[in-house]
Amino acid sequence: MTFTLNDTAYGTDTPAARQAMYDDLRPQLQGLLHGETDLIANSANFSALVFNTMPGLNWAGFYFLKGDELVLGPFQGKPACIRIKKGRGVCGSTVVEGKAIVVPDVHAFPGHIACDVNSRSELVVPVRGPNGDIVGVFDLDSPLPNRFDQTDADGIASLVKLLEATLA
Numbered sequence: 284m285t286f287t288l289n290d291t292a293y294g295t296d297t298p299a300a301r302q303a304m305y306d307d308l309r310p311q312l313q314g315l316l317h318g319e320t321d322l323i324a325n326s327a328n329f330s331a332l333v334f335n336t337m338p339g340l341n342w343a344g345f346y347f348l349k350g351d352e353l354v355l356g357p358f359q360g361k362p363a364c365i366r367i368k369k370g371r372g373v374c375g376s377t378v379v380e381g382k383a384i385v386v387p388d389v390h391a392f393p394g395h396i397a398c399d400v401n402s403r404s405e406l407v408v409p410v411r412g413p414n415g416d417i418v419g420v421f422d423l424d425s426p427l428p429n430r431f432d433q434t435d436a437d438g439i440a441s442l443v444k445l446l447e448a449t450l451a
C-alpha cells in the first residue's frame with residue numbers, strides 16, 4: 284500500500300481501519316436516506332457523505348444508465364464528462380461486467396476516461412434496480428496510486444445496497 288490515512292480519524296491504514304470507516308458510514312447513510320425515495324436527493328447526499336469522509340479522494344459520484352449510455356448524476360469534485368457509452372472506460376466496463384472494478388493505476392487501464400488528469404486510481408461499483416438490472420454506477424477517483432482495495436469495494440457495495448433499498 285503506497286499511502287497512509289494519517290490525516291483521518293481512522294488511524295493507520297489497515298483493513299480494520301478501512302472496515303471501521305464503513306461501519307461508521309452505514310448508519311450515517313441510513314439516517315440520510317431514511318423516509319426519502321427521491322434518487323437525485325439520495326444520491327447527492329450519498330456522494331457528499333462519502334467524499335467528505337473518505338480520505339484521499341478527488342471525485343465521488345454517480346452515473347445513471349439512459350439507454351446505452353451512462354449520464355452524469357450527482358457528484359462531488361471537479362466537473363466531469365457527461366456521457367459514457369456502455370463498455371467504455373472503467374464506468375462503462377463495470378456495467379458490462381456487472382461487478383465492481385478496482386483500478387490500482389488508471390494509466391494501465393486500457394480505455395480509461397481521464398476526467399481529471401490528477402486521478403491515479405479508481406473504484407467503480409454497480410448500482411442495481413429492484414429487478415436486479417444495473418441502473419447506474421458509483422465512481423470514486425483518487426490522486427493516489429493504489430488507493431482502493433477489496434475492503435473498499437465491499438464497503439462501498441454495502442453502502443450502495445442501502446441506496447438500492449430506496450428504489451424498491
Ligand code: SME
Nearest residue numbers: 363372373374395396398
Ligand atoms: N474515469 C472514468 C470516467 C468518469 S470520471 O473519472 C469522473 C472512467 O474511465 O469510466
